[in-house]
Amino acid sequence: MTNSGVPAPVAKRQIVVASNRGPVAFVRDPDGQVVARRGGGGLVSALSGALQASGGLWIASAMSPEDRERAGGVHLDPAMGAAGHDLRYLSFDPRMYDRFYNGISNRVLWFVHHALWDLPRMPRWDRATDRAWASYRRVNEEFAEALAEEDAPTKAEPAYLVQDYHLSLVPALLRARRPNARIAHFSHIPFADPEAFRTLPAAMRIELLSGLLGADVVGFHSERWAENFMRCCHDLPGATVNLRDRSVRWHGRRVLVRLYPISVDPAALKEQAASEEVAAAERRIGRWLGGARLVLRVDRTDLSKNILRGFLAFEGFLLRNRRWRGRAKHLALLNPSRESVPEYRGYVKDCLRTAERINAELGDERWQPIRVQVQDDYSSALAGFGIYDVLLVNPVRDGMNLVAKEGAVLNTRDGVVVLSENAGAYPELRPHVLAVNPFDVGATAEAIATVLDMDADERRRRAGGTREAVVRNRLEDWVPSQLADLEMVTHDR
Amino acid sequence: MTNSGVPAPVAKRQIVVASNRGPVAFVRDPDGQVVARRGGGGLVSALSGALQASGGLWIASAMSPEDRERAGGVHLDPAMGAAGHDLRYLSFDPRMYDRFYNGISNRVLWFVHHALWDLPRMPRWDRATDRAWASYRRVNEEFAEALAEEDAPTKAEPAYLVQDYHLSLVPALLRARRPNARIAHFSHIPFADPEAFRTLPAAMRIELLSGLLGADVVGFHSERWAENFMRCCHDLPGATVNLRDRSVRWHGRRVLVRLYPISVDPAALKEQAASEEVAAAERRIGRWLGGARLVLRVDRTDLSKNILRGFLAFEGFLLRNRRWRGRAKHLALLNPSRESVPEYRGYVKDCLRTAERINAELGDERWQPIRVQVQDDYSSALAGFGIYDVLLVNPVRDGMNLVAKEGAVLNTRDGVVVLSENAGAYPELRPHVLAVNPFDVGATAEAIATVLDMDADERRRRAGGTREAVVRNRLEDWVPSQLADLEMVTHDR
Numbered sequence: 001m002t003n004s005g006v007p008a009p010v011a012k013r014q015i016v017v018a019s020n021r022g023p024v025a026f027v028r029d030p031d032g033q034v035v036a037r038r039g040g041g042g043l044v045s046a047l048s049g050a051l052q053a054s055g056g057l058w059i060a061s062a063m064s065p066e067d068r069e070r071a072g073g074v075h076l077d078p079a080m081g082a083a084g085h086d087l088r089y090l091s092f093d094p095r096m097y098d099r100f101y102n103g104i105s106n107r108v109l110w111f112v113h114h115a116l117w118d119l120p121r122m123p124r125w126d127r128a129t130d131r132a133w134a135s136y137r138r139v140n141e142e143f144a145e146a147l148a149e150e151d152a153p154t155k156a157e158p159a160y161l162v163q164d165y166h167l168s169l170v171p172a173l174l175r176a177r178r179p180n181a182r183i184a185h186f187s188h189i190p191f192a193d194p195e196a197f198r199t200l201p202a203a204m205r206i207e208l209l210s211g212l213l214g215a216d217v218v219g220f221h222s223e224r225w226a227e228n229f230m231r232c233c234h235d236l237p238g239a240t241v242n243l244r245d246r247s248v249r250w251h252g253r254r255v256l257v258r259l260y261p262i263s264v265d266p267a268a269l270k271e272q273a274a275s276e277e278v279a280a281a282e283r284r285i286g287r288w289l290g291g292a293r294l295v296l297r298v299d300r301t302d303l304s305k306n307i308l309r310g311f312l313a314f315e316g317f318l319l320r321n322r323r324w325r326g327r328a329k330h331l332a333l334l335n336p337s338r339e340s341v342p343e344y345r346g347y348v349k350d351c352l353r354t355a356e357r358i359n360a361e362l363g364d365e366r367w368q369p370i371r372v373q374v375q376d377d378y379s380s381a382l383a384g385f386g387i388y389d390v391l392l393v394n395p396v397r398d399g400m401n402l403v404a405k406e407g408a409v410l411n412t413r414d415g416v417v418v419l420s421e422n423a424g425a426y427p428e429l430r431p432h433v434l435a436v437n438p439f440d441v442g443a444t445a446e447a448i449a450t451v452l453d454m455d456a457d458e459r460r461r462r463a464g465g466t467r468e469a470v471v472r473n474r475l476e477d478w479v480p481s482q483l484a485d486l487e488m489v490t491h492d493r
Numbered sequence: 494m495t496n497s498g499v500p501a502p503v504a505k506r507q508i509v510v511a512s513n514r515g516p517v518a519f520v521r522d523p524d525g526q527v528v529a530r531r532g533g534g535g536l537v538s539a540l541s542g543a544l545q546a547s548g549g550l551w552i553a554s555a556m557s558p559e560d561r562e563r564a565g566g567v568h569l570d571p572a573m574g575a576a577g578h579d580l581r582y583l584s585f586d587p588r589m590y591d592r593f594y595n596g597i598s599n600r601v602l603w604f605v606h607h608a609l610w611d612l613p614r615m616p617r618w619d620r621a622t623d624r625a626w627a628s629y630r631r632v633n634e635e636f637a638e639a640l641a642e643e644d645a646p647t648k649a650e651p652a653y654l655v656q657d658y659h660l661s662l663v664p665a666l667l668r669a670r671r672p673n674a675r676i677a678h679f680s681h682i683p684f685a686d687p688e689a690f691r692t693l694p695a696a697m698r699i700e701l702l703s704g705l706l707g708a709d710v711v712g713f714h715s716e717r718w719a720e721n722f723m724r725c726c727h728d729l730p731g732a733t734v735n736l737r738d739r740s741v742r743w744h745g746r747r748v749l750v751r752l753y754p755i756s757v758d759p760a761a762l763k764e765q766a767a768s769e770e771v772a773a774a775e776r777r778i779g780r781w782l783g784g785a786r787l788v789l790r791v792d793r794t795d796l797s798k799n800i801l802r803g804f805l806a807f808e809g810f811l812l813r814n815r816r817w818r819g820r821a822k823h824l825a826l827l828n829p830s831r832e833s834v835p836e837y838r839g840y841v842k843d844c845l846r847t848a849e850r851i852n853a854e855l856g857d858e859r860w861q862p863i864r865v866q867v868q869d870d871y872s873s874a875l876a877g878f879g880i881y882d883v884l885l886v887n888p889v890r891d892g893m894n895l896v897a898k899e900g901a902v903l904n905t906r907d908g909v910v911v912l913s914e915n916a917g918a919y920p921e922l923r924p925h926v927l928a929v930n931p932f933d934v935g936a937t938a939e940a941i942a943t944v945l946d947m948d949a950d951e952r953r954r955r956a957g958g959t960r961e962a963v964v965r966n967r968l969e970d971w972v973p974s975q976l977a978d979l980e981m982v983t984h985d986r
Contacts, residue, residue, distance in 0.1 A: 115612050115688065115689075116612060116613055117611075118610075118611035119608050119609060119889055119932075120609055120796040120797070120799070120801070120836075120840060120889060121801060121843075123932050124802060124805065124932065124934045125930070125932055125933040125934060125935055125936065126809065126933075126934050126935035127935055129935070130935070192688075193686050193687065193688040193689075194686065195608065195685075195686040195688075195689065195721070196608075196686075196688065196689075198914075198915070198930075199930075199932050200932075201930060201932075201933055201936070202930065228688070303613040304613070306613070308613070308614060309617060312617065316619065343613075347613060350614075396612055396613060421691075422691070437618070437691075437692075437694055437695065439612075439616050439617065439618055439692050439694075440618040440619075440694055441617045441618060441619050442618055442619040442620055442622070442623070443618065443694070
């Protein structure tokens with residue numbers, strides 16, 4: 001899936017990472033002391049590890065007032081939990097940042113790439129869109145400006161790793177300032193197909209595509225998103241797409257479109273899962289379960305995660321499999337997300353109401369089939385991963401989905417993943433999971449029953465297969481394979 | 494856009510048309526007499542004209558109790574307003590028909606091909622879907638059965654023209670019964686792109702594609718829908734797609750994918766528009782206008798027609814162009830449609846509420862900016878076509894859209910069409926209309942202002958250009974060009 005080789009120059013070249021959210025957030029603890037809190041997830045590990053090796057720099061948006069105080073730049077001490085590398089925060093006018101982050105990134109780009117709009121009603125482009133887009137462009141420009149400073153004549157030529165849909169315009173804006181820069185962009189989310197992409201105003205479409213094509217390497221988690229991107233480029237005047245060798249000719253350069261499906265760090269996960277908090281959470285969940293089988297969901301409260309259909313599928317499973325009533329429970333650990341977006345608030349309300357209805361209709365005093373917890377509680381998530389029988393991962397669309405991978409690594413009960421075909425993780429885990437069309441509530445209900453009725457051998461085989469597929473894809477290779485492609489395509493420059 | 498030539502054998506071969514809705518509906522008039530009422534629109538004219546020439550047969554679903562009484566078959570007298578050809582109604586169990594028509598055709602296929610779902614919530618496949626799909630297949634089988642009877646050894650080999658998304662499975666089901674049949678299928682609506690198509694259950698997807706590929710010629714109004722169809726076929730095991738010559742190799746046959754953008758019958762339209770009812774409607778509209786400029790919309794109350802954003806665009810136009818307040822009015826003539834579908838009822842309610850709000854906020858006692866009429870009133874539509882200054886045709890997605898063409902033919906005031914880029918009519922009319930991204934409320938508002946402020950020369954040029962483009966594409970050629978392609982591709986059989 002990725003090109004290997006050319007590792008020699010990679011370690012020598014300085015890496016500069018740009019992302020909206022930085023690897024640590026500075027916050028004030030209850031005593032008023034400013035403390036650095038490390039961001040979770042494999043991405044930070046992968047990028048920090050590479051930065052530590054190269055002695056690089058991470059540029060990010062200041063999110064908290066405490067971040068903003070440090071906007072000048074700091075060196076992160078490895079003892080702080082982050083790798084030893086520099087970190088620079090860019091501080092933006094709060095209203096401009098809101099239009100960049102909520103106005104465009106979360107409410108336009110996230111929606112279009114995940115196909116979340118109710119198209120007869122939304123979106124509605126108007127002058128507010130133009131203003132928000134100008135702010136998005138402005139934030140991207142400030143990132144490009146800051147990045148360009150790292151490629152001054154006095155410094156070594158760095159490799160730029162630009163992260164995600166917040167910074168879609170950065171590659172072209174940086175290239176305009178440093179024509180010979182080595183730039184990779186990686187999208188952690190899906191990419192819209194051409195029909196959905198046409199929903200956007202024409203000028204925005206052109207800027208987004210030419211923004212990304214400013215990079216030398218455009219990376220995605222999965223072939224589907226890469227293909228969608230290339231098909232969208234088909235409609236871009238001046239771009240020549242070669243679907244076969246996955247490249248786009250643009251402004252005289254060859255832009256590689258490549259797949260780098262990210263993985264998780266099994267050792268780090270196991271270490272986290274070994275904590276006392278997680279053990280306590282496991283005991284809590286165990287008491288609630290009371291011997292019932294556990295159907296688990298761990299998600300942000302996102303429109304794309306398909307929580308509602310998940311509840312309906314569990315209901316359908318109970319309706320059609322009376323023998324499982326009282327003997328299976330569904331735990332939904334939901335991390336609150338984007339509560340300022342009206343569509344999200346309405347969706348969470350509908351999810352909670354549906355769970356209540358199902359509990360009222362099917363439950364009794366001793367057995368409530370669904371428990372929903374809306375709170376940031378990673379300890380319970382890790383505890384749940386250890387003991388699920390079924391892990392329900394049914395997103396409408398998902399760039400990758402690391403819940404499926406984290407769960408598979410930590411599970412100790414031969415639990416099986418029910419996985420959406422529309423998750424970026426699907427091609428990797430396909431032989432081992434039970435695949436579902438996420439819109440198919442009936443088939444999802446059936447998949448839950450299939451897993452719970454599955455014989456021990458098959459469960460063990462599937463759980464082991466999923467775990468091995470995850471472990472085989474090493475997180476440590478994720479950055480180096482991008483750097484290798486970047487060296488390769490810029491070799492003749 | 495279409496292949497010409499090979500006309501000689503065409504007239505000789507009997508034509509058999511299959512469509513859900515027939516060319517006439519038998520209904521009981523107020524006196525209790527059964528009368529035949531001819532269906533409107535260019536499609537009936539085009540097909541009836543061809544049938545009359547070939548002496549063929551039209552097979553359709555019985556829709557009314559009176560239709561059902563005639564399920565045996567009748568010969569339509571040209572004097573009845575229909576061309577002289579045979580007509581056979583197929584009568585179905587009402588519950589089965591409801592699942593075929595509302596359950597699948599209108600609530601699944603119409604939605605997927607027009608991208609109308611709010612995907613985080615709908616659709617939800619379950620056992621009811623399976624039952625509805627079985628009914629859809631059954632109705633398609635009965636059509637195929639009836640069509641196969643027309644290709645008996647004692648008869649001449651006919652050319653089958655199967656119409657629209659209701660009968661997607663008929664080509665393959667007919668081919669299974671008559672392997673050498675000459676079959677063309679035509680979709681009057683868009684075709685979903687591959688990402689949207691994947692929303693459907695896998696089995697349904699395979700049946701739909703292989704159903705259509707049972708034909709020798711698969712026709713669409715516009716290149717975009719043809720391409721989407723071919724890209725969906727890419728994912729069908731066993732199908733080999735050739736995008737360049739627009740064909741699909743399937744089961745040893747070459748299936749042509751072709752464009753036949755339908756037109757309207759200018760002479761017939763003008764005749765209808767010359768009636769006393771239309772003159773009376775024109776006087777009524779004129780009194781209501783009171784000298785104001787007319788921004789007209791004529792549509793079914795369909796989720797795909799984008800009525801809501803049309804109202805918001807007219808509001809935006811008035812907000813930004815105070816000089817037009819009191820001097821422009823928006824008339825929305827809406828033909829009620831699919832009132833049994835909850836999404837449609839909610840949408841119409843929202844449209845009406847929005848129009849009321851705009852009238853309350855911007856209007857006064859002498860001037861109410863928007864008038865909405867929800868009723869089947871073709872006379873008013875024809876009258877409106879004659880006198881609009883702006884014809885707003887902004888569908889979210891539309892197979893063709895004949896309103897734009899009918900309006901252009903009948904307008905006498907150099908009115909200009911504001912046309913959605915997502916209408917099948919767009920490529921034909923593009924040089925003459927003002928194009929809008931239908932999601933761009935701001936740009937639509939601007940387009941209305943641009944037309945109303947346009948100088949007389951440009952208006953005349955655009956109105957004339959649109960009219961000529963419509964007239965140039967002759968409705969009479971629509972069936973013959975399909976028949977010619979059908980002869981060509983089946984020539985060696």
